[in-house]
Amino acid sequence: MEIQDLLNQTSKLPNVPEVVRELIQTLNSDNADYSDIATKVAKDQTISLKVLRLVNSAQFGLSRKVASIDEAIVILGMDKLKILVIASGFAGSVSNLEGIDIKSFWSDSFQIASLAKWLSLRTDKIDADNAFTAGIIYNIGRLLLHVAEPNRAKAIQTLIKEAKVSRTAAELEMLGFTSQEAGKALLEMWKFPQELSDAVYQYKKPLAFNPASPLSAVLNLACYLNASIREDREPEVVKEFIPKKVLELAGIDSSIIENLDEALCLESGLDGLVA
Known part of the structure; x- marks a missing residue:
């Protein structure tokens, strides 16, 4: 068997959201436009809901409920938001296997x-x-x-x-x-x-x-x-x-x-x- 035999089965491959790929690509970029990334995250309903659910969990212990990605950035900072978005994007790529x-x-x-x-x-x-x-x-x-x-x-x-x-x-x-x-x-x-x-x-x-x-x-x-x-x-x-x-x-x-x-x-x- 060849590795390409696996890669050829594109319909079965994990589907990593584009916003996650973009975020990974910009990790070492001094010119990264994180506000643009945040806007795209906000438009991805699945990732946004997962991130906000975790942000509002007991794990973060926030004093008030966070209602939007923009608000999450203000409270958490972009560094923590990047972590949550990347983790959420991969975790959601395959739900049952x-x-x-x-x-x-x-x-x-x-x-x-x-x-x-x-x-x-x-x-x-x-x-x-x-x-x-x-x-x-x-x-x-x-x-x-x-x-x-x-x-x-x-x-x-x-x-x-x-x-x-x-x-x-x-x-x-x-x-x-x-x-x-x-x-x-x-x-x-x-x-x-x-x-x-x-x-x-x-x-x-x-x-x-x-x-x-x-x-x-x-x-x-x-x-x-x-x-x-x-x-x-x-x-x-x-x-x-x-x-x-x-x-x-x-x-x-x-x-x-x-x-x-x-x-x-x-x-x-x-x-x-x-x-």
């Missing part, structure tokens, strides 16, 4: 995104918005596989469970390529920034590439911390085994290890966007 608990899938992605942003704030190599967006889309290749080839996706899950092999090994055996390669190809087809597609492709083995992507290192660390939270590992164990070379690639000083308790208590607060 065979072989995947879609709420758990996006909850995991939101957690990775939040951890990636937490890590990015401790290095000058990576933009925090890019880190968050990379976390949202880090597993987009697996989503594509379940959308386009649900039977193959289920066969891979069975092979992982019964043969006790890694997902990478199972994908290579069943497909001839990995979901990271598929994710990179999809993001390139969507014309996402190269930094994001490279990070999605490299994050499982960030030290194996030349040039190596600091953003892929942050994603790798976010996945390590997320697995530690999920498996309820002792903080001292997490600190001992965090990959030091990956920290170095990300440009994060090893002194962060003493502050990992904060990351291990982190919650995305975005699960309300999945409905």
Whole structure:
């Protein structure tokens, strides 16, 4: 099987709203017209309703009800609004999928995104918005596989469970390529920034590439911390085994290890966007 076989099934691909793509494209632009983006967000009723529902939830603890996107910008600022719009746009791209608990899938992605942003704030190599967006889309290749080839996706899950092999090994055996390669190809087809597609492709083995992507290192660390939270590992164990070379690639000083308790208590607060 070829990756293009997945990409050719355009009718089944996740439908990411245009306003979300535009927002991602402008993340590193000094000339971004965010007022224009906000206007387009306001016209997308689905995203607007989800964002406003979350803004008005107990998570944000606002003293009064927010009724419009313009008002949300004033109260939250554009940075937080960008996060909510991007997360909402992706979470709404696929609502039901065979072989995947879609709420758990996006909850995991939101957690990775939040951890990636937490890590990015401790290095000058990576933009925090890019880190968050990379976390949202880090597993987009697996989503594509379940959308386009649900039977193959289920066969891979069975092979992982019964043969006790890694997902990478199972994908290579069943497909001839990995979901990271598929994710990179999809993001390139969507014309996402190269930094994001490279990070999605490299994050499982960030030290194996030349040039190596600091953003892929942050994603790798976010996945390590997320697995530690999920498996309820002792903080001292997490600190001992965090990959030091990956920290170095990300440009994060090893002194962060003493502050990992904060990351291990982190919650995305975005699960309300999945409905």
